Amino acid sequence: MGLTANKGMCTYCSTSPSTTLDHEEPIADNGADVWWNFLPACKPCNDWKRKRTALEWLIDQKLHRAQPTVGFDTRRMPLIMFHGFEARIERVHRELSETGRRDWFRHHYGEARHKNKAEMLDQLDSCRKELSGYPHLPWTTPNVRATAADVCTRHICCGWRHPHARYMEAVILTDDQFAAFSRSAFENRMSEGDLTAMLILRHLNALTNGGARSTSAASDGAAVPGQRRY
Numbered sequence: 001m002g003l004t005a006n007k008g009m010c011t012y013c014s015t016s017p018s019t020t021l022d023h024e025e026p027i028a029d030n031g032a033d034v035w036w037n038f039l040p041a042c043k044p045c046n047d048w049k050r051k052r053t054a055l056e057w058l059i060d061q062k063l064h065r066a067q068p069t070v071g072f073d074t075r076r077m078p079l080i081m082f083h084g085f086e087a088r089i090e091r092v093h094r095e096l097s098e099t100g101r102r103d104w105f106r107h108h109y110g111e112a113r114h115k116n117k118a119e120m121l122d123q124l125d126s127c128r129k130e131l132s133g134y135p136h137l138p139w140t141t142p143n144v145r146a147t148a149a150d151v152c153t154r155h156i157c158c159g160w161r162h163p164h165a166r167y168m169e170a171v172i173l174t175d176d177q178f179a180a181f182s183r184s185a186f187e188n189r190m191s192e193g194d195l196t197a198m199l200i201l202r203h204l205n206a207l208t209n210g211g212a213r214s215t216s217a218a219s220d221g222a223a224v225p226g227q228r229r230y
Contacts (some may be wrong), residue, residue, distance in 0.1 A: 001105035002038045002096065003124050004131065009040075011092045012049070013081045016042035019121070024089070026051045035102075039092055048074070058085050104139035107152035135189040156191050168196070 002021050010016045018040030028051045049057050063072040114120040141155040144162035152158045185195040
């Protein structure tokens with residue numbers, strides 16, 4: 001949940017992927033080892049910050065810019081990192097504290113376990129790939145039903161829990177056709193299921209209006225492409 005915040009980039013420099021969780025208030029200063037004290041960071045920034053709070057680091061940088069020879073810090077932050085430093089931290093805090101976001105990660109990844117950092121990074125990579133496949137953030141989509149069960153009911157990812165959801169046994173498309181269909185759904189900020197439902201409804205409306213003609217499922221003698229479950 002933490003490492004995917006800020007679009008997967010380091011909170012401090014915002015130019016490198018986040019691979020570590022930094023304690024904004026260090027453990028050495030009685031900082032809590034809990035999610036609201038974590039900020040996603042790249043390892044170089046995490047190491048550079050050392051045992052300082054984010055605010056102390058920023059103060060040291062301001063003093064270092066005013067008196068570079070005194071040694072308030074080891075080096076000067078690049079301007080792109082220095083400007084907007086506090087605003088990025090506040091924005092990431094708001095993102096991490098968003099209830100819908102935290103619930104989504106708990107429902108989808110709450111049971112995930114890893115034995116070492118390599119396994120954790122593999123899970124992180126899988127999560128990022130899943131998120132990149134949605135046309136918009138899944139926790140921002142509406143719930144499809146009210147339930148007392150502690151499960152995700154977000155439309156884009158768990159819409160199958162809708163009482164009127166239907167499962168289509170198979171749709172026969174070539175790989176290129178399916179890729180074009182998926183791309184069209186993404187560009188229109190729809191799920192593949194929503195686009196399918198829209199096309200079905202459009203066809204049914206055309207039938208009702210008397211403007212549709214039935215077509216055969218496959219042309220005579222045409223090769224049947226591989227089936228894809230959908």
